[in-house]
Amino acid sequence: MIKKLSFFLLLVVTIYTRFLNLNWDSGWEFHPDENNLWGASRSIKWFSNLDPKFYAYGGFPIYVYSLLASKVEARAVSAAAQTLIVILLFVIGKKLAGLSGGFLAAAMGVFSAGLMQAGHFLTVESLLGLFGLLLIFELCEVCETSKWKFRKLHIMAAAIVLGLGVGTKVSFAVFVLPFFSLLRPGLASKAGPFQIIKALATPVLSLLVAVSVFLLTNPFILTKWVDVMTTVEYETKVAAGSLSVFYTRQFIGTAPGWFQAIHVFPYVTGWLFLPMFLIGAFVVCFKYFKDTPCGTARSILIGSIVAAVLSFVPFWAKWTRYVVQVLPVLILIAGVGSAWIWEKGKLGKILAVMAVVSFLPQFFFAMNVYSNEDTRVAAAKWAEVSIPKDAKIFTEAMDLGILPFNPSFGKNIKLFNFYELDEVRAEEKQAKLDSLLDESDYFIILSRRIYINSLDYPDKFPRSAKFYRSLFDGSLGYKKIYESLPGVIPALSRNLSRIKSGTSYRFQVKPGITAEFFPEETFEVFDNPRVLIFKNFHERPSLDQNL
Numbered sequence: 098m099i100k101k102l103s104f105f106l107l108l109v110v111t112i113y114t115r116f117l118n119l120n121w122d123s124g125w126e127f128h129p130d131e132n133n134l135w136g137a138s139r140s141i142k143w144f145s146n147l148d149p150k151f152y153a154y155g156g157f158p159i160y161v162y163s164l165l166a167s168k169v170e171a172r173a174v175s176a177a178a179q180t181l182i183v184i185l186l187f188v189i190g191k192k193l194a195g196l197s198g199g200f201l202a203a204a205m206g207v208f209s210a211g212l213m214q215a216g217h218f219l220t221v222e223s224l225l226g227l228f229g230l231l232l233i234f235e236l237c238e239v240c241e242t243s244k245w246k247f248r249k250l251h252i253m254a255a256a257i258v259l260g261l262g263v264g265t266k267v268s269f270a271v272f273v274l275p276f277f278s279l280l281r282p283g284l285a286s287k288a289g290p291f292q293i294i295k296a297l298a299t300p301v302l303s304l305l306v307a308v309s310v311f312l313l314t315n316p317f318i319l320t321k322w323v324d325v326m327t328t329v330e331y332e333t334k335v336a337a338g339s340l341s342v343f344y345t346r347q348f349i350g351t352a353p354g355w356f357q358a359i360h361v362f363p364y365v366t367g368w369l370f371l372p373m374f375l376i377g378a379f380v381v382c383f384k385y386f387k388d389t390p391c392g393t394a395r396s397i398l399i400g401s402i403v404a405a406v407l408s409f410v411p412f413w414a415k416w417t418r419y420v421v422q423v424l425p426v427l428i429l430i431a432g433v434g435s436a437w438i439w440e441k442g443k444l445g446k447i448l449a450v451m452a453v454v455s456f457l458p459q460f461f462f463a464m465n466v467y468s469n470e471d472t473r474v475a476a477a478k479w480a481e482v483s484i485p486k487d488a489k490i491f492t493e494a495m496d497l498g499i500l501p502f503n504p505s506f507g508k509n510i511k512l513f514n515f516y517e518l519d520e521v522r523a524e525e526k527q528a529k530l531d532s533l534l535d536e537s538d539y540f541i542i543l544s545r546r547i548y549i550n551s552l553d554y555p556d557k558f559p560r561s562a563k564f565y566r567s568l569f570d571g572s573l574g575y576k577k578i579y580e581s582l583p584g585v586i587p588a589l590s591r592n593l594s595r596i597k598s599g600t601s602y603r604f605q606v607k608p609g610i611t612a613e614f615f616p617e618e619t620f621e622v623f624d625n626p627r628v629l630i631f632k633n634f635h636e637r638p639s640l641d642q643n644l
Contacts, residue, residue: 205370211366435449
């Protein structure tokens with residue numbers, strides 16, 4: 098009774114936190130992925146034009162968003178999906194590991210900063226996470242239902258969910274793996290030809306249903322096949338690292354798996370999450386190989402684990418969203434592991450509770466983000482009263498954070514593409530930068546995406562690295578006059594005070610304390626970037642000495 102009441106309270110917390118301040122950007126549209134999806138949805142004219150002309154994602158979310166009047170309403174779809182995710186974590190966790198498993202899995206889902214953040218974005222990750230859990234739920238029902246007519250309903254429901262998932266993002270196709278668990282009952286060691294054909298027919302027919310749902314939600318794929326495949330090829334090359342683009346610089350020299358373990362999971366979950374996930378995976382596999390009564394259901398989870406891992410671990414591009422879209426499945430497994438620990442006595446209960454408590458620091462950080470004004474909006478308001486209206490300003494191109502500055506300073510703002518500073522015709526671009534430095538009164542940094550990667554890889558980006566190093570040490574004649582709050586909790590943040598240590602750089606958090614761990618950049622640059630404003634005091638020596 099207490100756990101059920103506690104789950105009700107968790108559900109209240111979920112609804113409050115997921116729907117908290119969905120207009121967090123004050124309408125300035127900072128998130129590029131949101132803008133792409135929303136723009137595509139605005140191009141849909143029902144029954145006369147169903148081609149979104151944007152193929153990085155499937156048609157299903159675009160068609161859903163096309164029915165809504167605003168981006169806030171579209172974000173509410175993600176918030177609702179996250180609420181359903183918490184409910185499913187409780188229901189499936191209870192089915193697999195008892196009431197403790199359901200409660201612990203749901204608690205981790207509620208307090209996951211990554212899931213809360215995804216619930217505030219008009220992106221596909223929340224839908225994909227929901228579809229992943231729905232697929233597991235329906236396949237578990239298939240394995241536990243004795244009457245064939247009800248099993249068929251659950252199989253068809255699972256096929257529809259798979260089709261909707263792939264219709265949302267093609268990478269969801271890896272979740273076809275759990276379907277093969279349906280083969281297990283009919284492929285026993287003494288199965289005859291009829292049993293084998295029957296066993297094969299079920300998953301094959303269900304996959305045909307899934308394909309039909311996919312085509313129904315992506316009708317343009319038949320007429321725009323070349324365009325769709327061109328986009329898929331481009332996205333695949335970016336994810337694999339065979340195509341170098343400016344927004345993947347942070348992944349240079351990083352190792353798949355290790356990068357996520359250090360720079361993603363500690364921020365989107367808690368520091369005890371990965372151990373609990375590994376314990377949960379072991380428990381599920383152990384009970385499966387012991388062939389317990391729930392063995393078939395456990396095998397579904399094994400397939401889901403494989404699908405989840407395959408969907409993001411091998412990629413060269415390792416954005417937070419690649420983890421978040423499979424995070425509900427991983428949290429479910431961690432809930433199973435926590436429940437197993439819970440059953441091991443008083444010490445086990447303490448460890449299980451600690452696993453949930455470890456989520457709280459980042460959870461409260463995320464709460465703080467959506468309880469306060471966006472850092473770029475706040476910086477623009479500060480600039481409006483602190484910077485002369487006729488001041489000349491320049492800033493980094495390719496960052497939408499400049500938008501709230503435009504009403505006050507738009508005609509005097511110039512953009513410079515630092516991503517190109519070390520590319521072709523570098524001397525020409527350097528001369529343009531030097532001119533901007535001389536004639537501008539202020540320089541604005543809107544997020545960490547450029548300067549962090551430039552300073553981390555000075556051999557690859559020597560000119561931009563020298564610029565930012567000279568900017569921060571004051572030798573350019575520009576001094577920092579404004580800085581927003583740190584992007585992450587202080588214990589894991591980096592500030593601008595860099596300390597050379599051998600061939601690597603560390604960031605000083607406070608005197609005597611340094612921190613090497615910091616989040617993958619997209620965890621903080623979309624909704625809570627650090628904004629820095631520098632004023633030109635015209636004290637810079639010869640450019641040749643600095644740049």
